[in-house]
Amino acid sequence: MNLPHLHLISFAICPFVQRSVITLKYKEAPFELSLIDLANPPDWFRERSPLGKVPLLIVDHDTVLFESAVINEYIDAITPPALMPTDPLEQARTRAWIEYLSEQTFAQYHWMTATTEDAFELARHTAARGLERLEQQMTQDDRLAAPGFSLIDATLAPILMRYALLEDPDSPWETEAFPRLAARWDQLREIPAVRDSVPTDFAAQLADYLRQQDGFAPAHFAAQLDAPA
Ligand SMILES: N[C@@H](CCC(=O)N[C@@H](CS)C(=O)NCC(=O)O)C(=O)O
Incomplete structure (x- = not known):
């Protein structure tokens, strides 16, 4: 190349x-x-x-x-071969779901950085609805649940990585509630490009970032990420 x-x-x-x-x-x-x-x-x-x-x-x-x-x-x-499908309709669908995942990325960020307990609860609810809709889509959509890696997966992996790190009773993410997404994360986390997309001390860096924010959720998560496993 x-x-x-x-x-x-x-x-x-x-x-x-x-x-x-x-x-x-x-x-x-x-x-x-x-x-x-x-x-x-x-x-x-x-x-x-x-x-x-x-x-x-x-x-x-x-x-x-x-x-x-x-x-x-x-x-x-x-960098051929392309991950993006060649069919215009499939291309459009891919872009639409990537846009959907941008919304979910922001929903997750609002949950992680909510400054009050009420805002945290609202953000948790919004993020959970977003994950539910995605899980539902995966039951009927070959593109989202296809065996190979896709540009949608490149967008989904950072979200699922953060939910996996911030496991919490007040998380919108529950492995049992989202079996297809959980199975997808199990596949994605094994892909070297996903695994190596963050430094080995990513959890500590995320904790540092949260520690620099104010309010309810950041303090909660920073303490959790710092706690020994
Ligand atoms: N839609 C943009 C979103 C990028 C984005 O929001 N990046 C954040 C950091 S994670 C940023 O640069 N924020 C700075 C700002 O909003 O001023 C993309 O997909 O690239």
């Missing part, structure tokens, strides 16, 4: 960046990774990131791509 130089701009615990790391690793595309502090981003990042968000993918030191779903489609397109 004669690929362009790929430079991914990341924030350590960002699930959207993780989607692109998974895709790059799955496609065995060499890439440079730079971490920035989103709370205090460097000037060059402010200048180059249209939305001020990570991930960015800088191609050949020049062209800036943003939005993880777009970045992933680009990575996929330049």
